[in-house]
Amino acid sequence: xxxxxxxLRAQNVTRLYGGRVGCRDISFSLWxxxxxxxxxxxxxxxTTLLRSLAGFEPPDEGAIHFRHGTEEHDIYALxxxxxxxxxxxxxxxxxxxxxDGLRLDVSxxxxxxxxxxxxxxxxxxxxxxxITDWLQRVEIDSxxxxxxxxxxxxxxxxxxxIARVLVAExxxxxxxxxxxxxxxxxxxxxxxxxxxxxxxxxxxxxxxTHDLAVARLLTxxxxxxxxxxxxxxxxxxxxxxxxxxxxxxxxxxxxLSA
Amino acid sequence: MYLAVKGGEAAIDAxxxxxxxxxxxxxxxxxxxxxxxxxxxxxxxxxxxxxxALYDENLxxxxxxxxxxxxIEAAFxxxxxxxxxxxxxSSLPLDTTAMAIRRRISATFKDLPGGxxxxxxxxxxxxxxxxxxxxxxxxxxxxxxxxxxxxxxxxVLDILGDEGLIEREEPRDSDAIPxxxxxxxxxxxxxxxxxxxxxxxxxxGFLLGLAYSVQRGYxxxxxxxGEIRLGEIRVxxxxxxxxxxxxxxxxxxxECQMITxxxxxxxxxxxxxxxxxxxxxxxxxxxxxxxxxxxxxKAAELGETPTFPAQQQEFVLYHCxxxxxxxxxxxxxxxxxxxxxxxxxxxxxxRAENSAPTKVETP
Amino acid sequence: xxxxxxxxxxxxxxxxxxxxxxMLRRCLLKAIAIPGYQVPFASRxxxxxRGWGTGGIQITAAIIGPADTLKVIDQGADDTTNAxxxxxxxxxxxxxxxxxxxxxxxxxxxxxxxxxxxxxxxQILVYQVxxxxxxxxxxxxxxxxxxxxxxxxxxxxxxxLYEDIAQYGHVTSxxxxxxxxxxxxxxxxxxxxxxxxPKMHMSPALQxxxxxxxxxxxxxxxxxxxKSLDFEDYPFALQRWDEPCAxxxxxxxxxxxxxxxxxxxRMFVCSDTHYCETRRAEGHEGPQLAKAQSVRxxxxxx
Numbered sequence: 001x002x003x004x005x006x007x008l009r010a011q012n013v014t015r016l017y018g019g020r021v022g023c024r025d026i027s028f029s030l031w032x033x034x035x036x037x038x039x040x041x042x043x044x045x046x047t048t049l050l051r052s053l054a055g056f057e058p059p060d061e062g063a064i065h066f067r068h069g070t071e072e073h074d075i076y077a078l079x080x081x082x083x084x085x086x087x088x089x090x091x092x093x094x095x096x097x098x099x100d101g102l103r104l105d106v107s108x109x110x111x112x113x114x115x116x117x118x119x120x121x122x123x124x125x126x127x128x129x130x131i132t133d134w135l136q137r138v139e140i141d142s143x144x145x146x147x148x149x150x151x152x153x154x155x156x157x158x159x160x161x162i163a164r165v166l167v168a169e170x171x172x173x174x175x176x177x178x179x180x181x182x183x184x185x186x187x188x189x190x191x192x193x194x195x196x197x198x199x200x201x202x203x204x205x206x207x208x209t210h211d212l213a214v215a216r217l218l219t220x221x222x223x224x225x226x227x228x229x230x231x232x233x234x235x236x237x238x239x240x241x242x243x244x245x246x247x248x249x250x251x252x253x254x255x256l257s258a
Numbered sequence: 259m260y261l262a263v264k265g266g267e268a269a270i271d272a273x274x275x276x277x278x279x280x281x282x283x284x285x286x287x288x289x290x291x292x293x294x295x296x297x298x299x300x301x302x303x304x305x306x307x308x309x310x311a312l313y314d315e316n317l318x319x320x321x322x323x324x325x326x327x328x329x330i331e332a333a334f335x336x337x338x339x340x341x342x343x344x345x346x347x348s349s350l351p352l353d354t355t356a357m358a359i360r361r362r363i364s365a366t367f368k369d370l371p372g373g374x375x376x377x378x379x380x381x382x383x384x385x386x387x388x389x390x391x392x393x394x395x396x397x398x399x400x401x402x403x404x405x406x407x408x409x410x411x412x413x414v415l416d417i418l419g420d421e422g423l424i425e426r427e428e429p430r431d432s433d434a435i436p437x438x439x440x441x442x443x444x445x446x447x448x449x450x451x452x453x454x455x456x457x458x459x460x461x462x463g464f465l466l467g468l469a470y471s472v473q474r475g476y477x478x479x480x481x482x483x484g485e486i487r488l489g490e491i492r493v494x495x496x497x498x499x500x501x502x503x504x505x506x507x508x509x510x511x512x513e514c515q516m517i518t519x520x521x522x523x524x525x526x527x528x529x530x531x532x533x534x535x536x537x538x539x540x541x542x543x544x545x546x547x548x549x550x551x552x553x554x555x556k557a558a559e560l561g562e563t564p565t566f567p568a569q570q571q572e573f574v575l576y577h578c579x580x581x582x583x584x585x586x587x588x589x590x591x592x593x594x595x596x597x598x599x600x601x602x603x604x605x606x607x608x609r610a611e612n613s614a615p616t617k618v619e620t621p
Numbered sequence: 622x623x624x625x626x627x628x629x630x631x632x633x634x635x636x637x638x639x640x641x642x643x644m645l646r647r648c649l650l651k652a653i654a655i656p657g658y659q660v661p662f663a664s665r666x667x668x669x670x671r672g673w674g675t676g677g678i679q680i681t682a683a684i685i686g687p688a689d690t691l692k693v694i695d696q697g698a699d700d701t702t703n704a705x706x707x708x709x710x711x712x713x714x715x716x717x718x719x720x721x722x723x724x725x726x727x728x729x730x731x732x733x734x735x736x737x738x739x740x741x742x743x744q745i746l747v748y749q750v751x752x753x754x755x756x757x758x759x760x761x762x763x764x765x766x767x768x769x770x771x772x773x774x775x776x777x778x779x780x781x782l783y784e785d786i787a788q789y790g791h792v793t794s795x796x797x798x799x800x801x802x803x804x805x806x807x808x809x810x811x812x813x814x815x816x817x818x819p820k821m822h823m824s825p826a827l828q829x830x831x832x833x834x835x836x837x838x839x840x841x842x843x844x845x846x847x848k849s850l851d852f853e854d855y856p857f858a859l860q861r862w863d864e865p866c867a868x869x870x871x872x873x874x875x876x877x878x879x880x881x882x883x884x885x886x887r888m889f890v891c892s893d894t895h896y897c898e899t900r901r902a903e904g905h906e907g908p909q910l911a912k913a914q915s916v917r918x919x920x921x922x923x
Contacts, residue, residue, distance in 0.1 A: 081772045088774075106780055113783050118776030124786055124852040146787050266700040267709075337666035342632060443661035443836050446764045572763055582834050585671030589751070592673065592703050595877055596696045596733045596892055597812045600795025602878065603860050608789060 007032045012062035021228040022048035035205045037219030045228035046208040054174045055087045091172040092165035096180045098157035109145040115168040134163040155186035172204045295319040304539020310336025311459040330584045350494045357489040364414045365483040372411035414485040415515045424530040457548045460578030468568040469550035476566040477554045484517040514545035628716040635682040636714045645683035652840035657802025664836040676831025677749035690718045692726035697734035697892035735817040737874045737896040740826035748811045750832035755799040755809040801848045816875045821847040866891045867909035869900035
């Protein structure tokens with residue numbers, strides 16, 4: 001599954017907030033098809049890091065490289081137009097709150113279709129077929145295609161957001177607490193869906209979560225963050241079953257006792 | 259028909275004649291003179307000069323006469339005339355401490371150097387009709403103060419500034435030649451000079467409403483009237499070909515500086531912040547509204563999140579110009595029957611399709 | 622029209638001062654060089670109200686010269702109030718010859734229509750534009766729409782077309798249907814009916830657009846590709862009428878609906894009055910010409 005060259009490389013990424021550290025000196029590589037989890041308590045710098053990685057906020061120091069074909073690009077050295085083009089075609093972002101990733105005044109089908117139209121699709125019938133297919137893949141009844149997402153439950157909205165991101169066939173998906181704010185039963189179904197989609201599509205993903213159960217189910221490898229730093233990293237099973245750092249031990253014991 | 263397909267030219271000529279007759283009104287009543295308007299409707303003339311963006315009391319009075327007292331129409335006449343005037347240059351900054359004061363009040367200090375000067379105002383009157391004014395022949399004489407006012411009166415905000423309590427506002431180098439909204443396109447985010455110019459000629463009613471919305475909580479700031487001063491001030495210009503300063507005349511202006519508390523942000527320490535208003539003639543309401551809105555528009559620079567209408571530059575600056583707004587609103591009176599024909603045809607077609615048994619689906 | 626012998630001596634030729642005209646010409650050159658791109662310009666106050674064609678008037682004032690022949694139309698008609706007003710204005714401040722004949726005009730200022738007679742090389746069509754930003758109804762912020770144009774991120778505007786087809790089975794726009802100019806910028810064709818959109822494509826005439834209140838100019842140079850936005854399987858389609866022009870019998874022109882009596886009887890007549898008159902003068906006769914004359918529909922007067 002793991003290919004020879006990394007898809008994304010973070011190099012000493014540091015992001016400061018008015019003197020406060022968002023994240024400091026973060027370096028790691030992500031290979032095509034690999035799912036990386038970033039865990040830690042809230043305030044540990046996970047979301048800050050994710051926003052920098054996904055092209056939304058340039059780091060104060062360090063660089064983020066993305067491999068496009070055989071070439072590697074420093075995404076913040078690119079001009080804004082090229083960076084945004086890559087953001088549209090190469091990767092996608094699943095927000096914790098589906099309202100941040102959807103247009104609520106546009107139908108469910110229009111939401112998925114926008115990703116296709118943004119990359120240049122101009123055939124209504126073919127788009128319609130792809131949209132229908134994607135609704136089914138995220139387990140939304142295709143008869144809801146012309147309904148407003150406002151009439152959807154929270155779980156359905158989140159699945160719609162995932163379809164909107166994945167229909168554009170990105171190679172990498174960023175997810176920020178994708179199951180946050182959902183009921184436990186709904187979470188389980190969503191996690192199962194994500195696991196299947198990520199494996200089937202051979203997607204690389206970076207998933208930020210404070211929930212170690214999510215990490216265990218979805219990720220191959222883990223980064224544990226505390227106070228903006230990486231304190232431990234390794235294969236998911238290894239870290240969860242045999243944590244070395246005291247903070248990781250605390251995190252894992254919290255999930256075990258829960 | 260409302261709009262003759264032919265014969266429009268004759269109809270328009272007739273309209274113009276009827277307008278002139280209507281404007282004159284009953285010919286047995288003496289015609290109002292431009293001088294009378296200028297002398298006895300001075301506050302109205304000031305408003306027209308502000309919104310018309312041209313300081314000329316005679317032309318503003320003429321505009322009011324020609325427009326039958328319609329303020330926006332009168333301002334429009336001034337603006338259209340102003341376009342044809344050549345631009346000689348920018349005046350030197352006005353020194354409002356050297357103003358020949360007619361009125362000067364502060365709501366933040368009970369007494370201050372130079373004192374409170376009440377001047378001429380409706381503020382302390384009861385709004386009761388003076389029926390004597392229905393008749394002509396009114397004479398009025400005011401008393402003269404025993405002592406003359408100070409020649410130079412410090413501004414209240416400068417006194418606070420000496421203590422470092424109010425934000426400093428010093429011109430950047432690029433302010434040497436201010437932007438001119440009548441000569442440059444406004445781009446966003448707009449600089450302070452552009453904002454103040456737009457507000458100064460903005461619609462009084464619109465700015466009043468926005469300022470009021472800030473006071474009622476749509477803007478997160480509580481303004482104090484640090485100082486309002488009214489009087490005559492010298493305008494000077496340095497023509498390029500002369501190379502020295504010349505006095506080109508006196509104008510009447512109203513200046514208002516509002517003080518607003520500010521708790522500080524990441525970038526700026528806690529201090530008082532300033533809202534500034536400056537308008538032609540005597541118009542305190544407009545100067546105060548402008549100052550409150552000016553402060554609200556500083557939101558982004560002070561690290562506040564612009565949430566409310568008064569804090570949003572594009573909203574305020576695009577919509578405060580009443581000549582533009584009135585033109586665009588009233589253009590709805592122009593024929594739109596070509597577009598409407600399209601809509602008519604569409605609605606009919608869609609109604610026909612709706613009554614058809616099946617909905618059109620993907621081919 | 623009889624031209625005045627001399628322009629109004631109280632104003633500069635064509636009203637605007639020469640410095641302003643040069644500013645406008647520089648902006649127009651930029652607009653022509655980047656077809657469909659909205660060039661900001663320092664729009665002046667004109668003696669006509671904002672929204673009444675001040676953008677078009679400024680363009681015309683910047684490019685008009687004594688050798689020009691000017692035609693002004695509003696809704697396709699030469700004799701509507703605002704067209705008359707603008708024509709009078711230019712007759713007064715330039716003394717150029719004016720005409721109603723499309724083929725004789727070197728400069729045509731228009732609101733909401735393109736003449737039915739095809740334009741030719743050397744003619745200039747000046748559009749009055751109320752809202753130059755085709756994305757404005759989707760995105761209210763100017764800072765944001767300028768970025769979208771810069772990055773050509775036009776996905777959201779297609780979403781509107783998609784939603785129309787999904788909800789109604791076809792695209793519901795009837796005027797102001799957005800166009801893609803020279804495969805790069807999406808532009809507003811001003812509220813011309815979509816019927817006129819195809820006339821913009823590869824037109825031999827230079828097309829200039831002025832929005833005075835919004836302070837933007839843009840242009841479509843001669844022989845430029847103009848595509849009305851559509852989907853491959855839902856191609857751009859024009860509205861059609863079931864009947865010909867009641868006066869001249871034309872079956873290929875844009876028709877306006879006219880209510881002719883209290884009994885709600887109506888007829889459809891050419892919106893382009895000059896085109897309709899020319900056809901009638903050539904002997905074409907619509908099905909209701911006689912009736913129209915009897916109800917004194919003013920458009921039928923000789």
